[in-house]
Amino acid sequence: MIKEVYKNIYTFQAVLPKSPLKATNIYIIKDRDKNLVLDTGYHTQETLDSMVAGLAELGLKISDTDLFITHMHADHSGLASDFKNAGCKVYASAVDGKIINDAANGSYWKLLYKLLDYFNVTGGEIMLEDHPGYLFQAPDEVDMDIVAPGDVIKTGEYEFEVINLKGHTPGHIGLYEKKHKIFFCGDTILETITPNITFWGFEEGDALGIYINTLLGLRKMDFDHVFSTHRDLVADHVKRIDEIIDHHILRLQEILDAMEEGVEYTIRDLSPRISWRIKADSWDDFPPAQKFFASGETMAHIDHMIKRGQVHMDEREGTLYFKKIRDRYDAQWLENR
Numbered sequence: 001m002i003k004e005v006y007k008n009i010y011t012f013q014a015v016l017p018k019s020p021l022k023a024t025n026i027y028i029i030k031d032r033d034k035n036l037v038l039d040t041g042y043h044t045q046e047t048l049d050s051m052v053a054g055l056a057e058l059g060l061k062i063s064d065t066d067l068f069i070t071h072m073h074a075d076h077s078g079l080a081s082d083f084k085n086a087g088c089k090v091y092a093s094a095v096d097g098k099i100i101n102d103a104a105n106g107s108y109w110k111l112l113y114k115l116l117d118y119f120n121v122t123g124g125e126i127m128l129e130d131h132p133g134y135l136f137q138a139p140d141e142v143d144m145d146i147v148a149p150g151d152v153i154k155t156g157e158y159e160f161e162v163i164n165l166k167g168h169t170p171g172h173i174g175l176y177e178k179k180h181k182i183f184f185c186g187d188t189i190l191e192t193i194t195p196n197i198t199f200w201g202f203e204e205g206d207a208l209g210i211y212i213n214t215l216l217g218l219r220k221m222d223f224d225h226v227f228s229t230h231r232d233l234v235a236d237h238v239k240r241i242d243e244i245i246d247h248h249i250l251r252l253q254e255i256l257d258a259m260e261e262g263v264e265y266t267i268r269d270l271s272p273r274i275s276w277r278i279k280a281d282s283w284d285d286f287p288p289a290q291k292f293f294a295s296g297e298t299m300a301h302i303d304h305m306i307k308r309g310q311v312h313m314d315e316r317e318g319t320l321y322f323k324k325i326r327d328r329y330d331a332q333w334l335e336n337r
């Protein structure tokens with residue numbers, strides 16, 4: 001069911017089969033010349049059907065709109081090639097646009113498998129077919145219309161500025177309408193759930209620190225409407241940002257508390273010691289897809305503490321080992337927000 005959330009701005013949910021997220025909130029900015037759709041949901045028939053039905057409620061077809069992809073995750077970009085094949089422009093950032101295409105041609109998944117060796121998770125124990133991002137990604141590479149922070153996309157009476165939101169993914173972007181104080185934040189701020197922050201390799205580095213810095217920047221901005229892509233719309237972005245930052249501080253401390261002085265740990269050892277939404281007492285208790293997510297999220301937190309001199313890392317035969325340097329996470333840099 002579609003609803004108008006602001007003048008000529010509509011939202012409906014695209015279903016995500018088999019996902020605990022349940023749905024992606026799709027936004028449509030309606031315009032006489034060319035409409036703009038934000039994000040797509042998975043590449044599945046059910047999701048495509050709900051996209052077509054949602055658009056039809058406004059009397060639109062896929063070919064009547066352009067598409068703006070906030071970030072590369074399959075629950076946001078899965079139908080990118082369907083839009084492209086219908087003749088739409090597909091806006092994405094250079095970084096995430098490339099990852100979407102690298103996922104379609106397979107090179108992204110090879111890199112992800114390499115990371116599992118770092119975590120002491122052998123490639124054979126989790127299959128790519130366990131990963132929803134692999135199952136439901138856009139099947140073909142797409143010729144994107146690359147946008148960068150500061151670019152402006154005009155739709156109807158609105159002038160949307162592309163905003164840099166890197167953190168949840170390395171090239172996450174959003175749209176900000178200054179005059180109307182409207183902000184489309186993608187997965188950067190979500191109510192009731194915390195966006196997954198994962199490890200992208202040492203070249204990217206400290207995804208969690210980058211994400212928190214993005215949140216600190218948004219915290220200073222003045223928004224009347226924050227349109228997020230899962231669950232409820234964000235009621236009070238400052239309050240929610242503070243809750244998310246506090247959640248990560250707790251999790252960082254939890255990891256240090258799980259490590260004994262002078263003992264070395266792998267990511268495989270540490271992941272089950274963290275309180276996740278999905279309860280797992282040991283590594284083997286994790287459902288397969290959660291092995292990808294939990295190990296990546298644990299590594300992002302460890303990587304952040306390595307960068308801040310709180311954890312020491314050694315690499316032996318392709319596996320990473322960690323020892324804590326201090327007992328308390330030093331959150332001083334986050335005290336004056």
Ligand SMILES: [Zn+2]
Pocket residue numbers: 071073076168187
């Ligand atoms: Zn996401």
